[in-house]
Amino acid sequence: MLQHYRSFMLCVTCSAAMFTPAVHAQNAELKQIFSQLGAVPMVRAHFEQQKKLASLNKTYVSKGEVLFSKNLGVLWQIQSPVKADLVVTPRKLVQKTQRTSSQIEVDKTPYGSVATMFLQLMSGNEAALAKNFNVVSANYSPAQWNVVLTPKSSLFKKLFVRVDAQGQRYVERIAIQEKANNSTVIRFSQQSTQPQSLTAAENALFQLAK
Template sequence: MKYQNLFRSTILALASSMAIVPIMSVHAQNVELQKVFQQLSAMPVVRANFEQQKKLASLNKTYVSKGTVLFSKNAGVLWQIQTPVKADLIVTPKKLIQKTQRTYSQIEVEKTPYGSVATMFLQLMSGNETALAKNFNVVSAEYSPTAWNVVLTPKSNLFKKLFDRVDAQGQRYVNKIVIQEKAGNSTTIRFTQQTSQPQTLTANENELFQLAK
């Protein structure tokens, strides 16, 4: 259960954090949104370290996980968790793969209600605004050359059952994501050492993405 929560929270957070959708009622805010979207979607490859803190209000505990994340516009999204356990999470438009040293599981995106959540980051970075707009409303968006932030609320009934709002902040890349969940729970992910290099995937990265073909 703890592992499943880790998977869901990690994918949900990054995917939701940057769901930049063109549905603002104020034109000026819509322009700000487009600037953020264009900046993020312009990079074919993004690599970063991440630290996720998941707070469970009922237990008064915070669970921390760390690792790296890779986005490839041509391949998908690869989360490689280093602590507290090692695991590879691979997300493509077709499949979700969870792989550890002892376990392996895969889910076809179309056969799970979480598929649209898990693939949202990929849709954003690939420029698929239509898919993103189905699930989120934008409460506010601010952009400058040195910083931006976006506040989102869920539109679909599925997402409303999972969380209340998403706050995302960044500069050239996404720096921080906070998901306010139900029952006072929250998930915070911080990204560091973001880079668009190297753009060529390693043999191991290509091998992992091949699992989700």
Template sequence: MQKSRFLNVFISFVMSLFALLSTTTHAQNSDLKQIFTQLSASSVVRANFVQHKKLASLNKTYVSKGTVVFTKNSGVLWQIQSPVKADLIVTPKKIVQKTQRTYSQIEVDKTPYGSVATMFLQLMSGNETALAKNFNVVSANYSPTKWNVSLTPKSGLFKKLFVKVDAQGQRYVDQIVIQEQANNSTTIRFSQQTAQPQTLTAAENALFQLAK
């Protein structure tokens, strides 16, 4: 899998959670706001994911599967299981890509995607001032069994990447659909979401240490 593919997975995940949780700043519904506050409150969140990346120009859909771990103290760890096994570690300073045979890293401020990573980490640490600059809420609906939100980008950076984000879920995020430029799209489905265990395993911690 090429480096751009890994970055694409990273961007999709960052955009999805960034878009979703940014509604805590804008949404007027107090119940909905409470749910998003709950989503961003856990210091560690774990989930399985399946991502479908559709490229309209090629008429192809690429599927990636694996697990993801977010921790406020360390960053985000993607453990991609297919189509190949790979780890992608994102911290405030670095993005590290590791497979069985390859290893690469890049400073966040040395890549055009660095501002996305920085913004995401600011989001998860509660920087609402930064969030308010980037998204408009088109709609937000909540019931005790289901919620959904639709957002459009406000900033020039995100407008270059996508057109609209639709997210839905119950206690946690279940699905996010990102409508991108050139009629491309990314659909991410999460399952078995949990805030436990709160402590990183030795293997997870070792991967995060690579990006220190």
């Protein structure tokens, strides 16, 4: 169970989009995408992650709810195959199950920048994301946008080959091509900006990461 949970933590927080100075038109498209995503202070959604391990010829599926708060961070509430919570802030990572709770400073783990990728994407933090990825292509329209990325930093080159992100008003799908022919696909659905206030349970989880 622990190994599966760690695999989920690594993959589900690898959601990212960024830009490098290449083509002006492409930069403009990226800025529109970031502006659209960063304009919403809070988004709730259902997620489903499918992780395929080529060596085992097996696909692992994780499902749950995700909450993004521009001011606080990201809360992943995993419902299956195990129940667990993952809180990601710019400073800390907190993992909590029914029996255990642990936390670590982002800058004290090599996966810190990985774990903050989704937060940086939703916040429209171009500068932070630009440290880790280059853009292969970026297209934007009010009805659909998509970004194709390749890793820039040495850490991400060890983990990923390519990242594809797409959506409409919100992020809807992220496909990650990994080393050794492994892959991860995360789909988001039922996105909503309501309610804007945290529940007592959600607030308590975010307090753990302070």
